[in-house]
Amino acid sequence: MDPALFFHRFHFAFTISFHYLFPQFTMGMGLLIVILKTKALRTGDERFEKAARFWGKIFGLAFAMGVVTGIPMEFQFGTNWARFSEATGGVIGQTLAMEGVFAFFLESSFLGLFLFGHKRLSPRMHWFSAFAVFAGSWISGFFIVATNAFMQHPVGYEIQPDGMLALTSYWSLLLNPWLLWQYLHTMTGAVVTGSFVMAGIGAYYLLLGQRTDASPEARLHAEYGKVFVKLGVLVGLPASVLVAFPTGDMQAVNVAEHQPAAFASMEGLFDTEEGAPLVLIGQPDMENMRLDNPIEVPRILSFLTYRRFDAEVVGLKDIPRDQWPDNVPLHYYAYHIMVGLGTLFIGTMLLAAWLLLRRKLFRSRAMLWALMFAAPFPFIANTTGWMTAELGRQPWLVYGVLRTEDGYSATVSAGNAIFSLLGFMGLYLLLGILFLFLAAREVGHGPGGHGTSPHDSERGDGGSEGGGAGGLPHTDIPSAFNEGR
Amino acid sequence: METLWFYLVAAMVAVYVVLDGFDLGTGALHLFIARTDPERRTVLQSIGPVWDGNEVWLLAGGGAMVLAFPRLYASGFSGFYLPLMMVLWLLILRAISIEFRSHLKSPIWRPIWDVVFSVSSLLLTIFLGAALGNVVRGVPLGEDGYFFAPLWTSFRPTGSDLGILDWYTLTVGLASFLALTYHGAMWVILKTEGEIRERAKRAARWTWPPLLLFVALVTFSTFLVQPQVAERMNGTPVAYLLPLVALGGILSSRRFMAGGRELASFLGSAAFLVFMLMSVVFGLYPMVLPAAGDPAASLTVFNAAGPPYALRVALFWWIPGMILVVGYTTFIYRQMAGKVELDTDGY
Numbered sequence: 131m132d133p134a135l136f137f138h139r140f141h142f143a144f145t146i147s148f149h150y151l152f153p154q155f156t157m158g159m160g161l162l163i164v165i166l167k168t169k170a171l172r173t174g175d176e177r178f179e180k181a182a183r184f185w186g187k188i189f190g191l192a193f194a195m196g197v198v199t200g201i202p203m204e205f206q207f208g209t210n211w212a213r214f215s216e217a218t219g220g221v222i223g224q225t226l227a228m229e230g231v232f233a234f235f236l237e238s239s240f241l242g243l244f245l246f247g248h249k250r251l252s253p254r255m256h257w258f259s260a261f262a263v264f265a266g267s268w269i270s271g272f273f274i275v276a277t278n279a280f281m282q283h284p285v286g287y288e289i290q291p292d293g294m295l296a297l298t299s300y301w302s303l304l305l306n307p308w309l310l311w312q313y314l315h316t317m318t319g320a321v322v323t324g325s326f327v328m329a330g331i332g333a334y335y336l337l338l339g340q341r342t343d344a345s346p347e348a349r350l351h352a353e354y355g356k357v358f359v360k361l362g363v364l365v366g367l368p369a370s371v372l373v374a375f376p377t378g379d380m381q382a383v384n385v386a387e388h389q390p391a392a393f394a395s396m397e398g399l400f401d402t403e404e405g406a407p408l409v410l411i412g413q414p415d416m417e418n419m420r421l422d423n424p425i426e427v428p429r430i431l432s433f434l435t436y437r438r439f440d441a442e443v444v445g446l447k448d449i450p451r452d453q454w455p456d457n458v459p460l461h462y463y464a465y466h467i468m469v470g471l472g473t474l475f476i477g478t479m480l481l482a483a484w485l486l487l488r489r490k491l492f493r494s495r496a497m498l499w500a501l502m503f504a505a506p507f508p509f510i511a512n513t514t515g516w517m518t519a520e521l522g523r524q525p526w527l528v529y530g531v532l533r534t535e536d537g538y539s540a541t542v543s544a545g546n547a548i549f550s551l552l553g554f555m556g557l558y559l560l561l562g563i564l565f566l567f568l569a570a571r572e573v574g575h576g577p578g579g580h581g582t583s584p585h586d587s588e589r590g591d592g593g594s595e596g597g598g599a600g601g602l603p604h605t606d607i608p609s610a611f612n613e614g615r
Numbered sequence: 616m617e618t619l620w621f622y623l624v625a626a627m628v629a630v631y632v633v634l635d636g637f638d639l640g641t642g643a644l645h646l647f648i649a650r651t652d653p654e655r656r657t658v659l660q661s662i663g664p665v666w667d668g669n670e671v672w673l674l675a676g677g678g679a680m681v682l683a684f685p686r687l688y689a690s691g692f693s694g695f696y697l698p699l700m701m702v703l704w705l706l707i708l709r710a711i712s713i714e715f716r717s718h719l720k721s722p723i724w725r726p727i728w729d730v731v732f733s734v735s736s737l738l739l740t741i742f743l744g745a746a747l748g749n750v751v752r753g754v755p756l757g758e759d760g761y762f763f764a765p766l767w768t769s770f771r772p773t774g775s776d777l778g779i780l781d782w783y784t785l786t787v788g789l790a791s792f793l794a795l796t797y798h799g800a801m802w803v804i805l806k807t808e809g810e811i812r813e814r815a816k817r818a819a820r821w822t823w824p825p826l827l828l829f830v831a832l833v834t835f836s837t838f839l840v841q842p843q844v845a846e847r848m849n850g851t852p853v854a855y856l857l858p859l860v861a862l863g864g865i866l867s868s869r870r871f872m873a874g875g876r877e878l879a880s881f882l883g884s885a886a887f888l889v890f891m892l893m894s895v896v897f898g899l900y901p902m903v904l905p906a907a908g909d910p911a912a913s914l915t916v917f918n919a920a921g922p923p924y925a926l927r928v929a930l931f932w933w934i935p936g937m938i939l940v941v942g943y944t945t946f947i948y949r950q951m952a953g954k955v956e957l958d959t960d961g962y
Contacts, residue, residue, distance in 0.1 A: 194714040197667070198707040204677060208692025209699055212761065215692075219685020220922040224929060227682040230675030231936035238671045239947055242664030250950070294685075296922030539693035541763040550700040557704060561711065568718045 131456075137547040138210045138538040143520075144551065145202050147513055148558050152196035154512045157271055157317065158324020158369075159189050160264035162361060167257045181357050182260070183248065184577030185328070188569050190245045193263075195565050197238070199558070210547065214527050214537035220296045221287045222277045224303060229273035237266030268317065275313045276304060281528050282519065283308035283388050295531070308384055312519070315377035319515060321369035322475060323508040329362025329482070330505025331355075331573055333498040340493075350578040356492055359501065363486055367479040374472050379434065385522065386435045389529060390444050391453045392522030396465035397431060398424075399445045406431040406443035411466070414459045419447060455524045464517035471511040478504050616927060617920040620683035621903065623933070625896045627679055631672035632743075632892060633798075633885045638662040638669055639743075640799020642709065642736025643792070646729060648803060648814040653957060655729055659713060661806035661955045666713065668944060670706070682929055686760055686919040687903045694754055694762040695746070698779050702742050709735040737792065744791020748784030751895060752777070752840045753905030756912050760919075777907055783840050790829035794888060797822045801868065801881040806955050816872065823869050830865070830891075834858065837895075841905065844898030854897050861890035 163182050170178035204226070207215045240262035248256050280287075286302030287295045297303060332355040338344060339352020386393040394400075398409045400419045408431040412424035432441040446454060455461045478500060485491035492498075523529055527537040641662050649655040680688045692699060708731050716728035754762045755777060768778035770785070780788075800819035804812050838845050848854050868883030899905065903919055906912035920926065 191714065191718075194710060198710045201674065201706055202703045204674060205692065205699060205703055207681070208677075208688045209696050210693070212689035212693035215681060216686050216689035219681045219688060220925050223678075223682030223685055223921055224925060227675070227678035227929065228932060228936070230671065230678035231933060231940065234671040234674055235668065235940045235944070238667040239943055241667060243947065243950070246664060247950075290922065294922075297925040297928070300928045539689075539696070541693050541761045542696045546696055549697070553700065553704060557707060561707070564711070564715060568715060571718065 132535065133544040134540075134542070134547065135535055135538055137544045137551060138542070139534070141210055141547050141551045141554070142206055145199065145206065145554055145558075146516070148562070149196065149199035149203055150512060150516055151509050152192050152199065153267065153271065154316075154320045154323045154509070155327065156189055156193045156196055156324075157264075157267045157320035158322065159185060159192070159327065160260075160267050160324075161321055162324050162328055162365060163189060164257075164261050164264045165361065165365070167260045171253055171257050177354070177357065179248075181354055181577055184354070184572070186245060186260075187572050190241070191565060191568055191572070193237075193241060193267075195561060199561070202554070210539055210542060211527075211537050212539040212541070214532065217293065217532055217537070218280075218295050218528060220290075220294055221284075221303065222280055224297060224300065225273045225276045225280070229270055229277075233266050233270035233273060235266075237263050237270065240266065271317060271320070272313055275316055276306065276309050278519070279306045279309035279312050281526075282312070282523055283384070284528050284531055289531070295528075308388070311377055311380040311384060315373060315381045315515075318369050318373040318377055319508070319512055322366060322373055323512060325362045325366030325369055325479075326475070326501075326505050326508045327362075328358045329366055329501045330503075332358025332360075332362055333501040334573070335576065336492055337495065337498050337502065340495075347576065347578070351576040354577040359482075359491065359498070360486065362501075363479060363482045363491070366475075367483045370472070370475040370479045374476060378469075378472065383435060386443070389522060391446070391449045392455055392461070393435075394444060394446045394449065395455045395458045395461050396518055396522055397443075398462045398466075399431070399443060400447055402442065402445040402448045404432070404442045405429040405440045406435075406445075408434065409466075414462050416458060452525070455521050457521055457524070461518065461521040464514040464521060468511050468514040468518055471507050471514075475504070475508065475511070616923060617683070617916040618901070619930075620679070620920070620926055621900065621916045622896075624676060624679050624683055625892070627672055627676035629889050629892045631669070631676055632795075632888050634669035634672060635666070636740075636795045636798050636888060637802035637881075638666040638799070639736045639740050640795040640797070641803055642732055642799070643740055643796050644799050644803065644815065644818055645733040645736070648800075648811050648818060652725060654811050655725070656717075657807055657811060657955050657957050658803065659716070659732075660957065661803060663713070664947065664951055667710075668947070670710075679933075683921055683926060684903060684914075684916070684919040685921050687914050690756070690760050690762065690914060690919075691750075691904055694764055695749070695779065696763065697766050698742065698746070702739065702746075705735040705739050705742070709739065740792040740795040741785075741788040743788075743795075745780060745784040745788035747791065747895070748787030749779055750904060751787070751837060751844070751899065752783055753907035753913070755908070756904065756906035756914065758912065760912075760914060783836055786829065786836060787833055790826070790833045793822050793826040793829055794884075794891075797826055797865075797868075798881075798884045798888060801872070801877075801884045804872065805877045805881050808954055819869075819872060823865075826865070830862075837898075841898070843902065843905065843910065844895070847898050847900065854894070857890050857894040857897060861887050861894065864890060 163185050166178050166182040166185070169175070170182060207226075240259040243251060243259040244256070244263050247259060251259065280303060283306060284295075285306050285308075286297060286299035288298050290296050335348075335351040335355030336359060339348045339350075339355060341348070344352070382393070385396070397406075398412060398414050398421050399406060400421065405428065407426035407428045409421060410425045410427065412421040412426075415422050429439040432443055433439045435441065435443060446458070482491060482497055482501060485494050485497055525533055525535070527534050641658060645655065645658055649658045677688070712728040712732035712735065716725055716732070719725070749764070754764055756762050764777060764779050766778060767780040770778075770780075770782050778784075797819055800815045800822065803815040804819070807815070864883045864886030866883075868880045868887065871877075871880035871883055901915045901917060902910075902913045903916055904914040906914075
């Protein structure tokens with residue numbers, strides 16, 4: 131591969147992978163915070179308000195990370211992928227500009243009010259600012275996925291005499307059949323991420339607070355832990371199911387129909403078969419064009435794709451090599467990691483929900499440990515999911531229309547791309563460390579106490595602080611969280 | 616249609632300069648006008664709820680540029696590759712210094728972020744001015760409409776080896792630094808009381824005379840490096856009103872400040888920024904990125920524009936969308952009107 135092409139691709143891949151961790155978390159957490167705020171408004175229970183504020187702090191940190199790592203994405207279309215922008219700006223300019231007008235303004239304007247306005251604003255207005263941030267982030271996701279959907283499955287355009295693409299139908303672009311399922315799949319993935327983090331942190335508080343040597347503060351946090359685990363599981367279960375069926379399933383059907391090479395590559399299917407098996411595990415061997423050490427379920431791939439057990443699925447060998455994704459093994463692994471994790475998520479959440487129903491969840495130490503350890507995995511599933519979409523689209527930038535090798539900035543040399551790539555790597559390493567450090571501190575402070583966070587201790591006097599930290603666990607815990615005690 | 620979008624994008628950039636201009640200027644002054652931690656938090660809280668929204672005008676302007684002038688976006692962004700990457704890093708550092716500072720109450724942690732915040736803001740005011748300078752002066756566009764400019768060359772006023780930083784763009788950059796610092800001081804005066812306000816007034820008094828000097832320098836050298844501006848202005852002499860109104864804005868702002876009329880002095884400074892930009896925009900039209908040396912190779916609103924259907928259909932959502940944005944932006948500014956009262960919750 132041409133070094134300039136390689137480094138421009140790596141540049142984008144690195145910055146998008148780091149960026150993508152954060153919006154997936156905030157879009158899911160935004161929904162959960164709106165649920166907490168709604169309950170606070172409805173019940174007037176201060177505990178929901180405090181829970182929302184606790185998550186608001188972590189949300190604020192993650193949101194800032196998402197914003198600052200998102201700005202370079204919009205720039206890079208022009209800086210590193212100039213020929214792509216020039217050729218497709220007449221189409222995707224719509225969705226990129228709409229994201230600015232309808233999403234960025236909304237979320238950034240109300241974020242400040244949401245994070246810092248809870249004293250100045252009425253409860254309703256504060257609820258609305260939380261909702262506006264949530265809505266803005268989901269609208270933002272829509273327009274970005276709409277842009278990507280056009281690249282995956284271009285519609286509503288024509289190629290002009292000078293080779294540039296021109297939009298011909300606004301509504302086709304926004305009603306792209308690819309868009310609906312990809313958007314829902316991405317968004318349910320975000321909700322899975324938010325739910326697992328909330329449940330995982332809740333489980334951590336419960337495990338801490340239930341120890342016999344737990345401090346009164348830890349016991350107080352454990353009461354919030356119940357709220358978090360319960361909400362995380364109640365939202366996480368449907369989201370984990372929906373991310374697979376129907377959204378993931380329909381997404382795969384779309385890939386099979388419109389990107390047969392990508393489909394064969396991600397499934398690890400080399401030979402065209404009637405009644406193709408579903409590969410669970412195995413290593414693609416590109417020299418001999420076969421899968422090593424496969425564990426397969428016969429006929430299931432045909433059934434899942436075409437709803438018939440003996441349907442024919444085209445393998446890579448019957449597709450011209452210049453149409454193949456250029457990194458079949460990585461694509462295959464990304465897809466299988468995503469699907470494997472997704473299956474585990476459903477299992478974890480089913481088990482947790484069953485225990486919750488039987489009122490045993492909060493005492494089941496094994497399940498709480500499992501929930502705590504599960505929290506980071508949706509991030510891996512998100513990343514590998516995005517890799518599945520993007521590696522599968524190769525060797526195209528716009529599927530069937532513009533090849534990746536024709537899209538990067540010809541005037542920006544590999545050396546310049548390496549320069550900024552190294553800069554971003556250093557900066558993002560620093561950002562990542564700072565984010566984890568500050569988020570861990572907020573988790574350490576916990577949701578419950580008075581005077582447990584530096585924000586609160588600045589509240590002028592600082593006199594009530596000792597009492598706050600040692601404050602007794604409240605006894606008027608809402609009954610909804612009491613099961614299992 | 617292309618011309619309409621040209622002015623729409625220019626308007627978004629102008630709003631960006633006025634809004635993010637004051638919080639960048641505030642940042643550049645931060646270390647100077649606020650010495651203690653409560654003072655610094657007061658300054659940060661004066662821009663806290665709005666700086667993020669202000670910055671979005673740049674992003675939304677960029678988005679509108681992809682839509683309306685894809686060739687300009689592609690050529691400009693790839694040609695200014697290195698400075699744009701640095702702008703990105705500065706924007707990132709600036710944003711996280713505002714967000715991260717408050718999370719730790721430590722006499723080591725907070726001053727670090729104060730310095731990062733202030734230095735990145737200051738550099739951004741210079742870079743934004745230099746960017747404008749580059750667009751006015753023109754770049755060595757090739758036949759394919761692309762270019763790649765070195766970061767700097769010789770800084771000599773003669774010769775054709777243009778750099779992204781050269782004597783002209785640096786002059787514009789320094790003028791921008793002075794203008795935005797003054798603008799930021801107007802904002803701080805408007806939003807604060809006591810010691811901080813006095814220091815901001817002092818800063819404004821100091822920056823005002825060199826600002827006038829640099830405005831004169833920039834105006835003179837602009838006519839020198841970009842002859843088209845003079846041609847356009849002479850063709851429509853009424854256009855000379857634009858820089859005159861700008862001059863009136865900055866003169867009246869200084870008078871209003873002396874008279875203690877805070878809002879009026881801020882608006883005067885805003886008018887100065889807007890009308891200076893309008894003069895430039897009017898002077899360059901129909902060029903959007905002049906080709907240095909060969910005006911015929913320039914990118915113009917016509918040869919850089921997107922397809923007509925895309926421009927037309929976008930108006931249908933752009934206009935209602937922006938009315939909505941202006942509506943709630945106004946609402947938010949009204950919500951936080953008046954002097955900052957130090958709040959334990961924010962920054």
